[in-house]
Amino acid sequence: MPKEEILLTPGQRIKPTVDTSLAINLVNKLYSLTVTSVTELNSYDDKNFHVICKATHENPWIDQIAEDGYVLKIMNSLDSRNTEIIQGQNQLMIFLNDNDLTCSHPVKNIKGAYYSLETLEEDKEKYAVRLLVYRPGILLCRATMTAELLRKVGSLAGNVDELLKKFHHPAYENHKTLWMLTSLPRLREFIYVIVNSEDRQLVVEVIEKFENDVLNRIDELDRGIIHGDLNEQNILVNENGKDIVAVIDFADTQKSCLVFELAIATCYMMLHAQDLAMGRHVLKGYQEVRDLNKMEKSILKVCICARFCQSLVLGVYTYLNDPQNEYLLITQKNGWKLLKKLWNMNDDEVREIWDLSY
Numbered sequence: 001m002p003k004e005e006i007l008l009t010p011g012q013r014i015k016p017t018v019d020t021s022l023a024i025n026l027v028n029k030l031y032s033l034t035v036t037s038v039t040e041l042n043s044y045d046d047k048n049f050h051v052i053c054k055a056t057h058e059n060p061w062i063d064q065i066a067e068d069g070y071v072l073k074i075m076n077s078l079d080s081r082n083t084e085i086i087q088g089q090n091q092l093m094i095f096l097n098d099n100d101l102t103c104s105h106p107v108k109n110i111k112g113a114y115y116s117l118e119t120l121e122e123d124k125e126k127y128a129v130r131l132l133v134y135r136p137g138i139l140l141c142r143a144t145m146t147a148e149l150l151r152k153v154g155s156l157a158g159n160v161d162e163l164l165k166k167f168h169h170p171a172y173e174n175h176k177t178l179w180m181l182t183s184l185p186r187l188r189e190f191i192y193v194i195v196n197s198e199d200r201q202l203v204v205e206v207i208e209k210f211e212n213d214v215l216n217r218i219d220e221l222d223r224g225i226i227h228g229d230l231n232e233q234n235i236l237v238n239e240n241g242k243d244i245v246a247v248i249d250f251a252d253t254q255k256s257c258l259v260f261e262l263a264i265a266t267c268y269m270m271l272h273a274q275d276l277a278m279g280r281h282v283l284k285g286y287q288e289v290r291d292l293n294k295m296e297k298s299i300l301k302v303c304i305c306a307r308f309c310q311s312l313v314l315g316v317y318t319y320l321n322d323p324q325n326e327y328l329l330i331t332q333k334n335g336w337k338l339l340k341k342l343w344n345m346n347d348d349e350v351r352e353i354w355d356l357s358y
Contacts, residue, residue: 013321014076016047016120016127023049023072030109030116031131032058033065042233044318045076046251050134061108069134070107071248079177079251080117080128088171089250090114090130092225095167101160102246104132135246137236144241145273147281152244154285157230157265160247161258162289164225172225172255178314179252180228181260182218184210184306193316199336202343203309210306214299218257221296226261228252231268259296262286263303267311270304274334276342279304280354301342301350308339 018026024035033053041048052069075086090106097105106114109131117126143149178186184207194200214221227234229252236246266282283300286292292300311331342350351357 014078015045015322016074016076016125017123018047018049018074018120020049022120023047023051023074026074026118026129027051027053027070027072027131030118030129031062031107032110033062033070037069041071045079047074048072059108059110061110061112066133068136071104071132071134073130073132074118074120075128075130075251077125077127080126082171082175083115083117083128084171085175086115086128086130088169088175089253091169092164092167092253093132093250096160096163096247099163099166101163102135104135104246104248104250107131107133135236135248137245138239138241139233140235140237140244141232141272142241143237145269145278146242147278149237149242149244150269150273150278150281151285151288153230153235153265153269154262154282154287155289156235156244156247156285157227157261157282158286158289160227160230161224161261167225172253175254177252177254179310180254180256181210181263181303181306181310182215182256184310185215187309187313190313190317193320194313199312202340203313206302206305206309206343209302213302214306217295221257221259222293223255224258225253225255226258228254228256228261228264230261230265232272258290259292259300260303262292263300264307266300267304267307271308271311271331271335271338274338276338277353283354283356297356298347300354300356301345301347305339305343308335308342311335312339 020038023038027033027035035051035053037052039050041050049072050069051072053065055065057065093104093106096103108114109116115128115130118129119126187207191200191203229249234249235244237243238245266279269282270276270279312335315331
């Protein structure tokens with residue numbers, strides 16, 4: 001089924017209903033592993049569980065049980081329909097690990113497959129179920145935001161993009177999701193969830209500027225496969241918080257404009273640091289790996305504002321459908337303030353604050 005036909009629409013509920021008991025049963029049934037502990041992890045539209053398993057098992061595809069455990073991922077009903085991209089994501093993670101970039105790694109189930117489609121209890125939908133090797137580390141959101149750490153985030157973004165220039169999978173050629181920056185115009189369908197009329201108008205202005213300055217010239221931008229969601233919840237650091245040790249969550253990998261990778265990462269790092277000026281360190285690290293051309297520099301502001309808008313609007317929309325999940329409101333705390341401040345900066349102010357010359 002073409003991806004365009006299965007994009008999220010307003011009012012659609014896609015998150016699977018899974019408790020810890022069902023998670024344990026899925027691991028046992030599909031992977032022949034015995035769970036000794038299970039913890040639910042933060043998630044947006046999927047359900048994720050960290051499971052530790054006994055050393056003894058009957059899975060012929062597993063040589064040794066991972067000491068740090070696994071992540072059981074039950075994908076949302078929408079993404080579960082696109083089995084080609086699931087296969088592509090699995091191959092992409094294997095590729096990155098084989099090329100010395102530590103990230104999630106898929107595990108084969110007892111049938112030798114990296115995923116399966118499962119019906120959950122009384123739910124008629126089918127959900128893709130995967131098991132991934134758990135990567136130990138501290139979430140970046142718990143680390144102190146220093147200039148050096150943010151520079152390393154920028155370098156990470158550049159290195160991921162450079163590595164993925166060597167990776168190809170047909171599933172990425174026509175893959176589309178609502179979270180891609182190229183899908184920003186569809187945000188108009190969801191802005192009704194924003195109560196404040198001035199905030200809604202700001203989102204409309206960003207969409208129009210993005211359409212004019214970016215989408216109308218998108219063929220001029222360098223493209224490749226990107227991670228697509230390098231935020232503070234998807235990067236792991238070591239115990240002292242100084243070095244990046246792993247990258248997780250490849251649900252938003254896509255073939256898109258390379259500058260979007262930088263824009264997304266910079267948006268989230270500034271948001272977490274609560275300081276627009278800290279973005280210059282992310283940009284510096286990225287340009288140590290890949291130079292930005294004049295056009296990419298000129299559209300960086302509107303691309304970052306576009307990501308702010310996606311996170312703010314879709315965060316509220318998803319929370320209305322899942323009001324118990326406070327994780328969905330992370331961006332709301334400081335997001336509007338930073339978006340408005342950045343949007344009102346002129347080109348000279350942007351160049352100065354981020355040390356950009358073009």
